[in-house]
Amino acid sequence: MVRGWYDDVLWGKQAHWWCVDLSGNIIDPTIDQFPTKCGEYIEFNGIVSCSECEKEIPEKDAIIIGNGNYAVCSQRCALSLVGIKQ
Numbered sequence: 001m002v003r004g005w006y007d008d009v010l011w012g013k014q015a016h017w018w019c020v021d022l023s024g025n026i027i028d029p030t031i032d033q034f035p036t037k038c039g040e041y042i043e044f045n046g047i048v049s050c051s052e053c054e055k056e057i058p059e060k061d062a063i064i065i066g067n068g069n070y071a072v073c074s075q076r077c078a079l080s081l082v083g084i085k086q
Helices: 075-081
Strands: 002-008 012-020 040-043 047-049 056-058 063-065 070-072
Touching: 012 040, 063 075, 070 075
Parallel strands: none
Antiparallel strands: 002 012, 002 040, 047 056, 063 070
16 A cells, blocks of 8 residues: 555645555556546655644654644644644
8 A cells, every 4th residue: 555645637636545566556446536537646755744834854753733634843833833832
């Protein structure tokens, strides 16, 4: 399984998962959800952008808040994102 985005011609970049076989061929059993089926697969590289300061950090080091909707690089950015200034 591969995590990333499917960049659909009409809908734009959408979070998506797909499979790759041993030969490197993309197998996408859920491609029918996209209107054009002629988009581009973009694999997630493990880097996220802080939702507050936009610093790029490895996902494994990010603090994930807001039911998984926001990644931040520090407690300071987490507090700032929700309106608490230090």
